[in-house]
Amino acid sequence: MAKQSLGYTELEWTCPFCNTRNKGRAKVCVNCGAPQPKDVKFEQAAEDKPVTDSEGLEMAKAGPDIHCPFCGTRNPATAVKCSRCGGDLTEGERREAGQVLGAQQSKPAADVICDYCGTANPAANTKCKNCGSPLRKAAPKPAAAPAPAPAKMNPAFLIIGAIVALIICGALAFFVLRGTQTETNVARVSDVNWTRSIVVMGLAPVTRNTWADQVPQNAEVNYCEQRERERSAFPTGNSQEICGTPYIVDEGTGFGEMVQDCEYIVYDDYCEYTTVELQPIGLLDESGSDLSPFWPETRLEQDQQLGDRRETYQITFEVDGESVVYETTNAAEFARFQPGSEWQLEISGFGNIVDIQPAP
Ligand SMILES: [Zn+2]
Ligand SMILES: [Zn+2]
Ligand SMILES: [Zn+2]
Structure with missing residues (x-):
């Protein structure tokens, strides 16, 4: 982020003794003559008009003012002696600078009504043009609507949520228990199937x-x-x-x-x-219903290569008149299951085969 300067604008400060608003360049209150104390901060004016007079611009850029260590009066950064009491400013304290005061107010501010005589005055005025009494600061522009507070949770939803959570926990416990319970069955191999495939790149x-x-x-x-x-x-x-x-x-x-x-x-x-790239362009595959799987024959054209190989084997068991299928990618394991041979299967509550042993 680069910072860009759009020029300078004159700030204001409010006298803590008589409540008069003063232009930023005023070192002492125009109404009561009190010097601006160091802890009285500058504020944005109702409208940020660019400073155009050369004296103002020079003051704006001069660096933070110095407060006289003897009488507290604000003096420009370049001053050596206090303009009010003549005191030496080398021990004086510089005003803080660099604080962001707010977004630029470039639109004309609304008139300010005098509290004493009711006269409408331009917001930039610090004194009533009719009766001369100090004018308060123009009301700040209404800020953007605050974010809506998070909606309170309806208690009915909380109760329903708790019930749903309980049901889910119960169901989970039921399934975990069921899953760990197994049953041992004698089974006969009724079917064997295999598929082998090679991707062509x-x-x-x-x-x-x-x-x-x-x-x-x-x-x-x-x-x-x-x-x-x-x-x-x-x-x-x-x-x-x-x-x-x-x-x-x-x-x-x-x-x-x-x-x-x-x-x-x-x-x-x-x-x-x-662009032209090596990528899968075809699949060679073979399948069968016996215990002698083989890989598809490969005939490659120029610029072709063999890609991934896959093999899956399925053994269908007959258990009490029902079929249970076991799948593996291990060819040596597959070779053990002669059709018609008998095995002892451990089957989980979900119907999955957990263990296979030769029948005793
Ligand atoms: Zn004052
Ligand atoms: Zn002084
Ligand atoms: Zn007035």
């Missing part, structure tokens, strides 16, 4: 997307479009500046700097391209 076109500078050399670019690639603090050949809401930073001089945080959206070409 070949060169074929494939479409992908990436930034123009990352498209592979041999690829054919189909089309490109401009997209946001990154954010940058600096402008580039193809970028667009975006800035946040301007805000006011207390300079400690009675003036605030109007600042804006900006960055650049950097655009680039994002392209779709087609």
